[in-house]
Amino acid sequence: MRIKKAYPKAIAAVLILASSLTLWSCYPSAPDYIEDYDLVYTQPDNSYDFSKVTTYMLPDSVEHIVNPGDKPDHTYDKTILAELKKQLDALGWTRVTSTAGDVVVLPSVTHQKQGVCQAYCWWCYWGWWPGWGYYPPAWGGGWGWWYPSDVVCATYNTGTLVVNMTNPKQPKPNQLPVVWLGVLNGLLEGGTANINSRIQTNIAQMFKQSPYLNN
Amino acid sequence: MKYLLTIIAALAFYTAVNAQQVAEFSYQVSFPTGSFKDFVSKTGWVGFSGAYLHRLKNPQLSLGGAFTWFYFQDKKGHGTYPTDKENAAITGNRSNYTNIYQLVALVQYDFKKPKEHMVPYARIGVGGAYQDQRSDNGLYIIQADGAQFAAHADLGLRFNKDENHGFYIAATYNTLPAAQAMTATTFFGLKLGICGWGH
Numbered sequence: 001m002r003i004k005k006a007y008p009k010a011i012a013a014v015l016i017l018a019s020s021l022t023l024w025s026c027y028p029s030a031p032d033y034i035e036d037y038d039l040v041y042t043q044p045d046n047s048y049d050f051s052k053v054t055t056y057m058l059p060d061s062v063e064h065i066v067n068p069g070d071k072p073d074h075t076y077d078k079t080i081l082a083e084l085k086k087q088l089d090a091l092g093w094t095r096v097t098s099t100a101g102d103v104v105v106l107p108s109v110t111h112q113k114q115g116v117c118q119a120y121c122w123w124c125y126w127g128w129w130p131g132w133g134y135y136p137p138a139w140g141g142g143w144g145w146w147y148p149s150d151v152v153c154a155t156y157n158t159g160t161l162v163v164n165m166t167n168p169k170q171p172k173p174n175q176l177p178v179v180w181l182g183v184l185n186g187l188l189e190g191g192t193a194n195i196n197s198r199i200q201t202n203i204a205q206m207f208k209q210s211p212y213l214n215n
Numbered sequence: 216m217k218y219l220l221t222i223i224a225a226l227a228f229y230t231a232v233n234a235q236q237v238a239e240f241s242y243q244v245s246f247p248t249g250s251f252k253d254f255v256s257k258t259g260w261v262g263f264s265g266a267y268l269h270r271l272k273n274p275q276l277s278l279g280g281a282f283t284w285f286y287f288q289d290k291k292g293h294g295t296y297p298t299d300k301e302n303a304a305i306t307g308n309r310s311n312y313t314n315i316y317q318l319v320a321l322v323q324y325d326f327k328k329p330k331e332h333m334v335p336y337a338r339i340g341v342g343g344a345y346q347d348q349r350s351d352n353g354l355y356i357i358q359a360d361g362a363q364f365a366a367h368a369d370l371g372l373r374f375n376k377d378e379n380h381g382f383y384i385a386a387t388y389n390t391l392p393a394a395q396a397m398t399a400t401t402f403f404g405l406k407l408g409i410c411g412w413g414h
Contacts, residue, residue, distance in 0.1 A: 026261060037308070038307060158354060
């Protein structure tokens with residue numbers, strides 16, 4: 001039988017190439033728009049009977065959780081409070097000014113500056129190496145950085161609005177039971193009008209995806 | 216996994232100095248099924264495999280090993296999705312995807328003499344895999360990865376172009392049972408490959 005040696009060698013070369021696939025991974029392309037990063041999460045206390053709620057207390061201010069020395073940014077407080085009031089009123093609940101309401105709704109905001117570096121390197125597969133480097137916000141200002149010419153760094157702001165709906169009638173020691181939680185997280189980038197619009201849309205979404213509040 | 220690697224290495228060495236060896240390279244299109252279809256419903260267009268087989272004394276029977284890389288992605292887009300907590304929901308832009316690196320030992324039976332022009336065959340692969348399942352949600356990535364059992368069964372037809380090489384098509388079913396936080400992964404596939412053999 002005539003044996004061709006060249007062909008198995010070629011196959012072997014392909015196999016070696018195939019084995020190098022262990023260095024490869026695929027990832028989907030990143031979203032195109034800032035609002036594509038917005039995330040709304042809601043979770044109720046399933047043992048709580050929302051059908052008995054008729055009144056709510058919403059404070060006149062938003063709590064800001066900031067790092068020591070940082071000043072809170074109140075730019076979006078009015079939008080947050082107005083949209084929450086609109087949605088709570090739409091449930092048929094009446095706003096009261098004391099903690100005698102059936103529920104107390106407490107909005108709080110945190111924001112962070114994130115930093116990320118990415119490298120385009122000959123040893124990576126085509127495209128940008130995901131998560132090549134990262135430094136936490138605390139390492140931000142005041143530090144001098146040096147990067148190779150093929151490394152690009154960027155910073156971006158993220159914000160989180162947490163809406164805690166609490167039951168003031170069944171307090172535990174130093175605690176108010178949370179009967180509903182709404183969280184909005186996203187990029188705090190873009191113009192003020194755009195951010196205001198996204199805050200309104202996403203607070204509305206918190207209530208839209210919580211139909212049990214309307215029982 | 217250590218045993219599997221040892222077996223494959225021993226077979227590779229043995230076939231290098233003995234009897235007939237077969238090398239293959241194939242491309243596979245995959246169609247998710249079962250609970251894996253809930254995670255990724257889209258067809259997987261990335262599936263590459265390299266295999267090495269050794270024909271035994273009965274030349275219709277072969278043993279070997281294969282390494283395979285699969286990638287599945289499903290950009291589910293903006294929507295409201297349930298979570299594992301009752302009545303909890305998450306709204307946002309979601310992309311689910313997974314990379315699977317699979318190493319299996321192979322047993323193959325040819326239903327005709329290997330030198331026939333068309334040779335139907337059945338193949339079973341059993342081994343292990345590393346899988347990296349991820350779900351991008353807004354700024355967050357939910358990741359479940361780790362090692363797991365992997366197996367597949369193929370029914371194929373090999374066309375021998377001449378006495379040294381040919382190509383083949385096969386229907387295949389892959390299964391990777393749920394492990395750690397990873398969703399059980401099952402999918403059908405259509406495989407197209409080339410093969411070559413010699414002493």
